[in-house]
Amino acid sequence: MNFEFSDDQKLLKEQARGYLQSKCTSKDVRRILDGKEPYHPELWKGVAEMGWLGASIPEEYGGLGLGYLELCVIAEELGRAVAPIPFSSTVYLFAEALLIAGSEAQKQKYLPQVAAGEIIGTLALSEGPGAVTPKSIETGASGGKITGTKLPVTDGDVADVAVVAARTGSGSDEGSISLFIVDMKAAGVTAEAVETVDPTRSHARVTFDDAAAEPLGATGQGWAILDKVFDRAAVLYAFEQVGGSQAALEMARDYAMGRYAFGRPIASFQAIKHKLADMYVVTELARSNSYYGAWALSTDAPDLPVAAATARVSATEAYHECSKENIQVHGGMGFTWEFDCHLHYRRSKVLSLVLGSLPRWKDRLITRLEERNAA
Amino acid sequence: MDFKDTPEEAAFRAEARAWIAANRPTDWKGRLGRYDEGIAVSKEWQKKKYDAGWACIHWPKEYGGRGATPIERVVWSQEEGELGQLAGVFIIGQGMCAPTIMAHGTEAAKQRHVPKIASGEEIWCQLFSEPGSGSDLAGLRTRAEKDGDEWVINGQKIWTSGAHYSDYGIVITRTDPSLPKHKGLTMFFLDMRSPGVEIKPIKQVSGQSHFNEVYFTDVRIPDSQRLGAVNDGWRVSLTTLMNERLAVGGGFPTNFDEMFDMAKVVEGADGPAIEDSAVREKLADWYIRSAGLRNTQYRMISALSRGQAPGPEASISKLVLGANRQAMASTMLDIQDCYGVISQRDLAVNGGQFHEIFFRAVAHRIEGGTDEILRNIIAERVLGLPGDIRVDKDVPFKDVPSGSA
Numbered sequence: 001m002n003f004e005f006s007d008d009q010k011l012l013k014e015q016a017r018g019y020l021q022s023k024c025t026s027k028d029v030r031r032i033l034d035g036k037e038p039y040h041p042e043l044w045k046g047v048a049e050m051g052w053l054g055a056s057i058p059e060e061y062g063g064l065g066l067g068y069l070e071l072c073v074i075a076e077e078l079g080r081a082v083a084p085i086p087f088s089s090t091v092y093l094f095a096e097a098l099l100i101a102g103s104e105a106q107k108q109k110y111l112p113q114v115a116a117g118e119i120i121g122t123l124a125l126s127e128g129p130g131a132v133t134p135k136s137i138e139t140g141a142s143g144g145k146i147t148g149t150k151l152p153v154t155d156g157d158v159a160d161v162a163v164v165a166a167r168t169g170s171g172s173d174e175g176s177i178s179l180f181i182v183d184m185k186a187a188g189v190t191a192e193a194v195e196t197v198d199p200t201r202s203h204a205r206v207t208f209d210d211a212a213a214e215p216l217g218a219t220g221q222g223w224a225i226l227d228k229v230f231d232r233a234a235v236l237y238a239f240e241q242v243g244g245s246q247a248a249l250e251m252a253r254d255y256a257m258g259r260y261a262f263g264r265p266i267a268s269f270q271a272i273k274h275k276l277a278d279m280y281v282v283t284e285l286a287r288s289n290s291y292y293g294a295w296a297l298s299t300d301a302p303d304l305p306v307a308a309a310t311a312r313v314s315a316t317e318a319y320h321e322c323s324k325e326n327i328q329v330h331g332g333m334g335f336t337w338e339f340d341c342h343l344h345y346r347r348s349k350v351l352s353l354v355l356g357s358l359p360r361w362k363d364r365l366i367t368r369l370e371e372r373n374a375a
Numbered sequence: 376m377d378f379k380d381t382p383e384e385a386a387f388r389a390e391a392r393a394w395i396a397a398n399r400p401t402d403w404k405g406r407l408g409r410y411d412e413g414i415a416v417s418k419e420w421q422k423k424k425y426d427a428g429w430a431c432i433h434w435p436k437e438y439g440g441r442g443a444t445p446i447e448r449v450v451w452s453q454e455e456g457e458l459g460q461l462a463g464v465f466i467i468g469q470g471m472c473a474p475t476i477m478a479h480g481t482e483a484a485k486q487r488h489v490p491k492i493a494s495g496e497e498i499w500c501q502l503f504s505e506p507g508s509g510s511d512l513a514g515l516r517t518r519a520e521k522d523g524d525e526w527v528i529n530g531q532k533i534w535t536s537g538a539h540y541s542d543y544g545i546v547i548t549r550t551d552p553s554l555p556k557h558k559g560l561t562m563f564f565l566d567m568r569s570p571g572v573e574i575k576p577i578k579q580v581s582g583q584s585h586f587n588e589v590y591f592t593d594v595r596i597p598d599s600q601r602l603g604a605v606n607d608g609w610r611v612s613l614t615t616l617m618n619e620r621l622a623v624g625g626g627f628p629t630n631f632d633e634m635f636d637m638a639k640v641v642e643g644a645d646g647p648a649i650e651d652s653a654v655r656e657k658l659a660d661w662y663i664r665s666a667g668l669r670n671t672q673y674r675m676i677s678a679l680s681r682g683q684a685p686g687p688e689a690s691i692s693k694l695v696l697g698a699n700r701q702a703m704a705s706t707m708l709d710i711q712d713c714y715g716v717i718s719q720r721d722l723a724v725n726g727g728q729f730h731e732i733f734f735r736a737v738a739h740r741i742e743g744g745t746d747e748i749l750r751n752i753i754a755e756r757v758l759g760l761p762g763d764i765r766v767d768k769d770v771p772f773k774d775v776p777s778g779s780a
Contacts, residue, residue: 288670298376
């Protein structure tokens with residue numbers, strides 16, 4: 001059994017960590033948090049030059065064709081660094097949707113541009129508060145045109161192109177939804193940024209008014225394709241969350257070691273030690289579950305739907321736990337703008353919502369287990 | 376990443392599988408459940424393995440093993456599968472006592488006892504905890520006093536698993552109360568049928584009696600049965616304790632599948648319980664932890680397969696299993712609504728399986744290191760946090776407040 005990343009993959013991870021330690025410091029993240037820029041342009045350019053955007057895109061489409069395991073180790077480091085760039089929406093969502101459902105021409109057109117960092121892509125799905133279901137989609141498409149409003153769309157204000165879910169049938173069933181590729185700079189598309197819990201990741205309200213839309217996959221297959229995209233993206237997001245959990249745990253540990261109260265380091269109090277031990281346990285479980293998800297993703301295993309939901313739920317819980325308890329360990333300083341604790345608290349919540357909330361993923365996990373047992 | 380054996384592992388697996396197929400006992404499950412028969416059938420299988428070189432395979436050949444690598448041990452246990460239940464009575468002797476004897480015993484003691492522990496001819500227990508010293512093991516008070524070539528033991532031990540059917544035991548005693556508490560301890564092994572040893576079973580909340588109180592009244596142990604130097608017993612005991620958590624932690628299943636199946640058949644307010652969102656959420660929570668432990672074990676096995684020592688992830692298993700088995704057993708009774716109170720086997724859902732776990736799990740969270748001690752261990756050994764400030768560290772043991780004086 002070899003349930004571990006290879007030496008080459010570990011080397012890639014070390015390189016990624018080293019690169020991000022110098023190019024994505026807390027100061028870089030705060031530049032986006034405090035400023036007007038939607039994302040960090042130099043970091044985005046650098047990440048493209050490192051080839052990370054095309055790590056799992058096949059060489060025939062301009063990528064490095066390394067594979068998903070390589071993308072997973074990169075994702076972990078991006079999560080650790082709280083990277084303020086449109087990586088997940090472009091790579092995990094847009095590129096994966098193209099890889100799963102794109103025609104040869106569509107792949108040839110878009111994937112090389114993704115790999116080269118020439119375009120930012122995203123997925124436009126949610127339209128309002130409440131569960132995102134086929135019924136919740138009101139944006140409609142017909143005759144090559146799309147009309148409706150999506151809110152929120154991750155990186156919607158900066159994206160060049162989006163995969164958009166739209167209604168092509170009248171029912172509330174999955175077959176009434178189809179996917180389209182929309183040029184976000186074309187006529188009939190307007191985007192305005194909205195305030196979110198994590199200003200280091202941009203979100204927007206996107207309005208389509210008879211905008212040109214090109215079908216992605218067959219009509220009525222939108223939801224089925226999204227299911228597959230979400231299985232893959234869940235694993236990749238999980239690695240970002242594990243990286244963030246680990247960083248928050250280490251931040252809490254270091255602070256507890258250096259902070260003295262009652263004449264001793266607060267790390268010597270069992271109330272703090274046990275809290276940190278619990279953060280460690282939940283992070284290790286999430287890491288192990290994410291590894292299994294990585295294996296399932298990289299081998300396209302039949303167990304991927306269960307493995308992906310397991311990784312997603314586990315990593316979401318871990319990052320939430322570690323990011324909030326990190327603040328608790330820091331005491332009063334933990335809730336200041338000045339300390340970095342809130343960077344993780346914010347990112348943790350954004351990552352837990354953009355791909356669907358925790359309760360919905362728990363429900364999805366049990367559904368997947370029911371399906372697996374029935375098969 | 377893959378789940379394939381290396382060629383060496385595959386060859387070893389084939390050999391183990393063939394031997395087990397040709398030698399596996401029949402009708403062992405029925406016999407295991409009956410008290411005396413259970414020990415007999417366990418001993419038969421253990422002896423058969425020993426004679427063919429499949430007992431305690433990771434031990435050196437001279438003590439009855441075959442010098443197997445850690446990964447071969449994992450492969451063997453995968454192949455032995457549910458037959459591993461037959462090792463229950465040997466876990467303490469093979470998992471804790473024998474490693475202690477091999478590390479600290481005389482050559483004569485090793486030759487005399489270790490192979491018999493491997494073959495199952497001798498069952499051993501460990502006599503560590505006392506009524507006044509559980510998590511704070513070094514606070515123990517059982518006295519050993521030198522008398523010629525012998526030591527005279529007086530005191531009481533508690534929570535001794537299997538004392539009532541054990542042939543021998545290892546016992547830690549206080550030999551010098553004028554030294555600080557960790558420094559005046561000495562370890563021995565003794566014949567459990569020695570004059571002056573009295574064993575009383577403890578009835579647990581589950582109604583079962585896995586543990587005992589053991590009283591020592593002027594019990595005489597020859598000095599040749601000392602393990603390690605006089606007053607060096609704490610260091611010796613660490614060998615035993617390091618092996619204990621490995622032996623206790625992995626011993627319990629998650630029972631997720633049974634819980635999942637039960638939630639599908641028991642009716643909730645509106646359809647099967649599994650359709651209730653609160654039940655789904657609890658099952659999902661337990662699934663990710665169960666899967667997390669399984670996947671953590673894959674990581675450990677991978678490390679072993681590459682010849683590396685397992686990482687600190689080994690320490691989380693018992694902590695996660697104990698508390699969550701307890702919580703989930705409670706949930707499984709909850710979904711039965713009023714009927715959940717019934718534990719009578721012929722009436723209870725699943726034959727009362729979850730009622731048993733409901734009571735068994737309370738001990739699981741305490742034995743072999745409480746949840747709280749395990750968190751301390753993770754905090755100190757894995758995360759490198761400072762140890763507790765100890766008020767009894769440099770004080771002669773006789774002057775340490777005990778609360779009982």
